[in-house]
Amino acid sequence: MSRLTVGSIEGLTENSNVISVPTGHSLNVTDAAGLQIGGSAVVSAGLVFISRTTIGSAVSSVTLSNIFSADYDNYRILISGGSGSSNQFIQFSFPGAATAAYNYQIVYGAWNNTASASGASGAVAYFPYMGTCTPTSLQGCVDIQSPYLTEQTFLGSFYARPGHIGTVTANVLNDTSSYTGVTVAPASGTFSDGNIDVYGYVKS
Amino acid sequence: MTRAEYEAQHPLGSVNVQQDGETRPMTEAEWTAWVDQAMEAQAAEQAEADAQSAKDATKQSAIEKLAALGLTVDEIKEAFGLEAPQ
Numbered sequence: 001m002s003r004l005t006v007g008s009i010e011g012l013t014e015n016s017n018v019i020s021v022p023t024g025h026s027l028n029v030t031d032a033a034g035l036q037i038g039g040s041a042v043v044s045a046g047l048v049f050i051s052r053t054t055i056g057s058a059v060s061s062v063t064l065s066n067i068f069s070a071d072y073d074n075y076r077i078l079i080s081g082g083s084g085s086s087n088q089f090i091q092f093s094f095p096g097a098a099t100a101a102y103n104y105q106i107v108y109g110a111w112n113n114t115a116s117a118s119g120a121s122g123a124v125a126y127f128p129y130m131g132t133c134t135p136t137s138l139q140g141c142v143d144i145q146s147p148y149l150t151e152q153t154f155l156g157s158f159y160a161r162p163g164h165i166g167t168v169t170a171n172v173l174n175d176t177s178s179y180t181g182v183t184v185a186p187a188s189g190t191f192s193d194g195n196i197d198v199y200g201y202v203k204s
Numbered sequence: 205m206t207r208a209e210y211e212a213q214h215p216l217g218s219v220n221v222q223q224d225g226e227t228r229p230m231t232e233a234e235w236t237a238w239v240d241q242a243m244e245a246q247a248a249e250q251a252e253a254d255a256q257s258a259k260d261a262t263k264q265s266a267i268e269k270l271a272a273l274g275l276t277v278d279e280i281k282e283a284f285g286l287e288a289p290q
Contacts, residue, residue, distance in 0.1 A: 056220055056227035060238055063223040085214070118252060188210070188242035190219055 047076060047199040055082055055138075055194045061185035062196060063095065068148040068180050072200030075147065079140030079184065082194020084133025088186040089159065090140050093126040094147070094179045101175040102127060108167030126185075127171045132161045133186050138194040140184075147179045207243055214239075 050072075055062055068075065079090060093102075105119030106129050131140025139161065145154040153173035160166035173179075184196055205213075216235045220227045230238065270280050 053222075053225060056222050058218055059220045059222045059227060060230065061221050063221075065224050116256060187245050189214060 045202055048072075048202055050075075050198040050200050052198075053196045055191055055196065057192045058085070058190045059192065060190050061183050063181060063183045064196065064198065065181040067182070067198045068144075070148060073146055073149060073203060074201040075144045076199045076201070077140065077142045077144065077182070077184075078195075078197045078199070079131050079138050080195055080197075082133075082138040082192055083135055084138065084186055084191045085135075085189035087134050087161065088132070088189055089129055090131035090133055090138070090191075091126040091128045091185055091187055092130045092142065092155065093183045093185070094153070094173060095181060095183060097125070097173055097175065097177065097179070099123070099125040101173050102171075103174055104128070104169060104171040106167045106169040108165045110165050127155055127157075127169075127173075128187060129159060129167060129169045130155070130157045130184070132159045133191045134161055137161075138191055140196075144182075147173075147182070150176045150178050152176065153179065205246065207239065210242060211239060 051064070051067055053062060053064055100122040102123070102125060103119075103121045104127050105117065107115070107117045109115050130142050131138065133139075139159060140157065142155055142157040147153045152175065155169075155171040155173070157169045157171070158167060159169075216232055217229055219230045219235060219238065221230055221234065222228075267277075267280055271277065275283075
């Protein structure tokens with residue numbers, strides 16, 4: 001394995017496996033095949049990390065502003081670690097969206113294979129089944145399509161927790177507003193610690 | 205859980221809101237609205253559970269009536285697609 005020594009490169013510092021690039025500088029790496037990372041040409045990496053938000057203590061909601069932009073059309077949000085004050089679902093809402101715009105449907109199975117379904121149109125101002133919190137964990141895996149574009153916003157999620165159920169959910173925010181952020185909250189009670197990671201799907 | 209129990213579990217001052225990394229305690233107005241929403245969500249969840257129980261009871265009653273006509277449980281399950289996925 002080759003090793004990159006960056007101590008001699010002006011403006012760059014070495015810190016374990018992290019290369020820090022000072023503000024105003026850029027780092028371009030080109031491999032033998034001509035793939036370039038950084039600079040104006042970004043290699044197609046699939047998902048690109050946008051932000052990590054650490055949940056504070058006994059928090060009822062976390063609003064993430066300015067996470068959606070013209071840089072990406074589609075996003076994934078992962079919620080992990082931490083804990084909830086009780087077993088609850090985690091819900092998403094889009095600041096400024098009208099209650100009438102929220103449409104969702106879930107099809108879920110209890111661990112005993114009993115199938116059920118639930119859904120609503122314009123009944124509540126949030127999508128209720130984006131993940132779960134338990135006294136020992138937080139879980140959420142949500143794909144969000146076109147929140148920033150002036151068209152409907154689509155969400156897909158699943159949740160699963162011990163002793164409860166697993167589901168697939170389909171959700172549409174049926175308006176054509178452009179949204180730059182989302183609010184994440186337990187259905188009731190609070191959650192603590194844990195992380196909310198946001199990724200963008202590279203367009204090409 | 206009653207409202208009093210919920211409020212005792214999450215008293216004003218103990219609940220925070222977070223925006224873009226900044227965490228602050230809820231105001232009294234925010235906290236009251238938050239408790240209201242939790243109670244509404246709890247009522248909706250209970251209503252859904254009651255509706256599901258009613259459906260289950262109806263299904264069980266139908267199965268019992270069919271069984272009284274001489275159908276076996278397996279025949280009833282097959283007819284209504286009630287077999288669990290293999």
